[in-house]
Amino acid sequence: MSSRELAIGFDADDTLWHNETIFEDVHARYREMLSRYHDADTVEATLYETEMRNLDLYGYGVKGFTLSAIETAIQLTDGKISADEIRQLMALGRDMLAHPVELLPGVAETIEALASKHRLLLITKGDLRHQERKLLKSGIAEHFRHVEIVSEKNESTYAAILRRHVINPARFLMVGNSLKSDIFPVLAIGGTAVHLPYHLTWKHELTDTIPLENGRFFTLEGVRDLPPLLETLLARA
């Protein structure tokens, strides 16, 4: 890294703003709704199974989750769930879509400070309209030079994004909470990756592997630790 400007990609959900907490809350209400029929573990396992079966068709996001939750509820109750309860499920889905965006600590000031020195990209997967709405409500949209909402975050997605914006992987750094979506694919294409663990991780994003310490992977406690790390990296280059 020779000049002073880097291209920094940020994941959105659970990196810039809370997301999994909202899902957790909905899961709790869902288990409660079905508790007359099944224990919590069965409800969770069956819902996850349905989500995975539908993932290729539905993709990520709240609408697919809502449809899978309805499907699972009908299955687990042998069709005894009432239309009113299904209506409640759909209302939960709409509440999630309309939920206020709560930035994580330090995000607003750190993103603003970094945007004056570096080229920031938002790289997130999920529902197009929902992610756009959240970014708009976040109050930090103006700091991102490019916004990329993709259907899956893997090596070829990242490679295509860097190609499109003419970014050298050696000058690209990705920041996110998911080892699977934000860290591994970026390391694989020669970029630098900064893991910001969130206190909750969706099962689908979990991984047992720990990335190798190769000078291109870092774990930080919060986004406020990012500017000092960048200083170190740039000084070292």
Added chain:
Amino acid sequence: MSSRELAIGFDADDTLWHNETIFEDVHARYREMLSRYHDADTVEATLYETEMRNLDLYGYGVKGFTLSAIETAIQLTDGKISADEIRQLMALGRDMLAHPVELLPGVAETIEALASKHRLLLITKGDLRHQERKLLKSGIAEHFRHVEIVSEKNESTYAAILRRHVINPARFLMVGNSLKSDIFPVLAIGGTAVHLPYHLTWKHELTDTIPLENGRFFTLEGVRDLPPLLETLLARA
């Protein structure tokens, strides 16, 4: 238009491949399912109302349609719809997502021929994953230099796309079946627009206004008429 290369944007649904016919078929089955409760007109009007109420939150696409169809069915049957019928509605939604892609007449050969001379873009709105899957299944994906899946097709979307790809509006031509989404916004930002009417149009995309004949708007019967039109335009320039 001075050089020989143009940037040509293509809408996807009902321009390159059939889409509204699939929705029509599902609508017919939906009306049939609710015919014990209400006449066809009431069913259609209420479903459309629900879709419009949810549009800002759900955006375009099959998943949002399915959720709106379930919501409307519960409402129109006063909650008397059975869980099994709701399951059938969800299966209809999944069938739509998994439906084979049927290209319109002349699309395969025309797109291939145009791609050798011009820079082709696919510009479509709707569900990210679903549109990507359809393009993949279409067999013509390789001919598009850029693929833009957006949440709404308006003046600012088109302006952003042209800016991103450094395309001069005077050298941009958009081809599509919707006056509202493919024609008006493109004419407004100084581009050329070619209307390819499809035999069905979703109510939301209908408009009463007819664009002005100003030398930048054309209506063709089918995509096969596009290469001759381009020759005329380029000769005239």
